[in-house]
Amino acid sequence: MTGKTLRFVNFLLDSGIFFILLIFFMLAFRKRIAIENMKWISCALYFLYYFLFEYFNGQTIGKMITKTKVVSISENEKLFFIRLFIRTLMRFIPIDIVSYLFTYRGLHDLISMTTVIKLNNKTT
16 A cells, blocks of 8 residues: 555545544533533644544554654754644644655645655664
8 A cells, every 4th residue: 555545544544543533522521521622622622632543653543554654854852842733733734744745745845844654663
């Protein structure tokens, strides 16, 4: 599996995992959080899922399964925190998912100057 197919599989895995986690969260806090506030909490959890996993591991759970990792394409690693923050914010723009129809790297990759690489067996 390579290229757009791999990226699509990462997206499907992460989306499925996120929604399972979200359902458990919603069930656990259904009596404490008003249903009208759940959409904002869901957005915050979505942001945290991607940002925290990619910041601390370079990988979300989906990327761990497919043995891929997020890396910066610039040499300045000091800005990686900011790049990941921008990358994660860009996921909220509706045209981000459509951007894969035109390029291998999605809008969130292009603007944040990051990319996803396949890990070889020696680094896993």
